[in-house]
Amino acid sequence: MRLHPEKSGIACLTRGGQGFDFLGFHHRKVESWRWRGRFYLQRWPSGRAIRVLREKIRAATGRSKTERPVSAVVADLNPVLRGWAAYFRNGNSGRKFNAVDGYVHERLAILTSRKHGRAGRNWVTRYTYEWITRLGVYRLTGNVRRATVHASR
Template identity: 85%
Template sequence: MRLHPEKTGIVRLTRGGQGFDFLGFHHRKMESWKWRGRYYLQRWPSVKAMRVLRDKVRAATARSRTERPVSAVVADLNPVLRGWAAYFRNGNSGRKFNVVDGYVHERLAIFASAKHRLAGRNWTTRFTYGWITRLGVYRLTGNVHRATAHASR
C-alpha cells in the first residue's frame, strides 16, 4: 500500500509545531498566554476553507450582477454565512470570523458602489458599520463557542 504524500504525512505537534488540516479545520498546539510552557490544541478554519468562502462571497457580489438590489444579494449571502459559522463556531475561530466579516463588508461596499456608479468604496461616508447592520447581514463575530479540552465521564 502506498500513501499519498500530500494527504498523509507525519506532523510535529510538540511545542507549537506545524499543525495539520482535517475536516476543514487547521489543528495546532499553541502555547498558553497565561501559563507559559503549557500547550493546548486549538483549531480554526483552514486556508482552503477560507478561500472557498471568499469565492462564494465574491460570486454573490460579482459586478455583472449589479442589476440586482443589495437586499437580494444579502438574502443570498446570509444562508451561506450562517451555515459556515455553524460549522466553524466550535474552536478558536474568532480571528477568522473577524476577517470574514471585514471581507463581506468590503465586497458589499464594492457591489453597492458599482451599482450606484460611485467611485471607490466610500467607507467613511456611506458604507459604514451602521449601513451593513441595517442591511441585515449575518455577522460571524461573536458566534464562537469555546469547547473544553478535557473529557467528560
C-alpha cells in the same frame, strides 16, 4: 496499501509545530498566553476553507450583480454565511470570523459603490457598521463556542 503523501503524513505538534488540516479545520498546538510553557490544541478554519468561502462571496457580489438590489444579494449570501458559521463555530475561529466579516463588508461596499456610480469604497461616510446591520447581513463575529479544555472523567 499505499498512502497518498499529500493526504497522509506525520505532523509535528510539539512546541507549536506545523499542525495539520482535517475536515476543514487547521489543528495546531498553541502556547498559552497566561501560562507560558503550556501548549493547548486549538483549531480554526483552514486556509482552503476560507479561500472557498471567499470565492463564494466574490461570486455573489460580482460585477454581474449590479443590476440586482443589494437586499437580493444579501439574501443569497446569508445562507452561505449561516452554514459556514454553524460548522466552524466550535474551536478558536474568532479571528477568522472577523476577517470574513470584514471581507463581506468590503465586497458589499464595492458592489454598492459600483452600482451607484461612486468612486472608492466610501467606508467612513456611507458604508458603516450600521449600514451593514440595516441590510441584514448575517455576522459571523460572536458565534464562536469555545471547546472544553479538559476531558470529562
